[in-house]
Amino acid sequence: MNYKIHNLADVQTENIGENTMIWQFCVILKGAEIGKNCNINCNVFIENDVKIGDNVTIKPGVQVWDGVTLEDNVFVGPNVTFTNDLIPRSKQYPAEFAKTLVERGASIGANSTIIAGNTIGKNALIGAGSVVTKNIPANTVWFGNPAKQTGYITSEGKILDLNMIDKEGNSYQFLNDEFLKK
Secondary structure, X not given: OOOEEOOOOEEOOOOEOOOOEEOOOOEEOOOOEEOOOOEEOOOOEEOOOOEEOOOOEEOOOOEEOOOEEEOOOOEEXXXXXXXXXXXXXXXXXXXXXXXXXXXXXXEEOOOOEEOOOOEEOOOOEEOOOOEEOOXXXXXXXXXXXXXXXXXXXXXXXXXXXXXXXXXXXXXXXXXXXXXXXO
């Protein structure tokens, strides 16, 4: 066992990668898969049909429901809520929950809500308090309710406006899956 679980956490899965830390008051169900070097902060709930990659940070107060996959290097801010049932009814369950994918390197700001069945593309940035109601392309920045695209983001985390210009006035182009300065 090369991971750490706080003695006040209820962790039922054994599928946890090395160097992962799970803090107090977390509940993680038996079927969940958690990668290496993750930091699962206090008060996080993770259901069974959940896959979490390596180097993922999940801040306090997050619920990760069945059908959610978080790829490597994803950041999930405090109190982010994922959904998995588009027509919820008490004691009535769908045959299968909607699948949500957060691709590698994406970041989701505090208090955002991610509606089930959507994909957040790699390196995308979702601003705090946003509501994601559709697929988010890779390397884009989104804010609001519903979330709207406000710019682009490089793999290094540099924010560009909708014209692909940074705050210093440098212009970029997107080529071969990367932003390059013109």
